[in-house]
Amino acid sequence: MPEAQEVDVEIKPDEIEVSVCRASGKGGQGVNTTDSAVQIQHKPSGLIVRIADERSQIKNRAKAMTVLRSRLLERKIAEENAKYAAHRKSQVGTGERNEKIRTYNFPQNRVTDHRIEVTLYNLANFIEGEIDPLVEPLMVNDLDAKLSEFNT
DSSP: OOOOOTTTSOOOGGGEEEEEEOOOSSOTHHHHHOOOEEEEEETTTTEEEEEOOSSOHHHHHHHHHHHHHHHHHHHHHHHHHHHHHHHHHHHHOOOOGGGOOEEEETTTTEEEETTTTEEESOHHHHHHTOOHHHHHHHHHHHHHHHHHHHHO
16 A cells, blocks of 8 residues: 555545544553554545554554545545546557557448548548648538537
């Protein structure tokens, strides 16, 4: 787990709830008389961290804050990665046949753009760089899509 510094994740004092209790386990009378275990709950995310490793409440509190920061940083990184992956998947697509954009048919001297349903019967000129007959309808289609997205 990446260890977060204070500058990586900022935790406001009003976002956390700190509670202390007696630790369990070995320690005899020292465990039974001191409230050294620390539990910190981060209210916005619902994360709960409980530390009872040290004998000192101050050390346990510092350790719990470090663990909480690390978990929040890990969650933040995971959310960013998921968002990036979703964006990337929307750009790349699945690669299935129904997502094809353009077909070049050399035997029939034909170029078909499947997004706007335009077919040109001059493949040689298109390959040489005369793409204006296809670019103009694509620009109109893009403008219509942006306008409909804006109106919605």
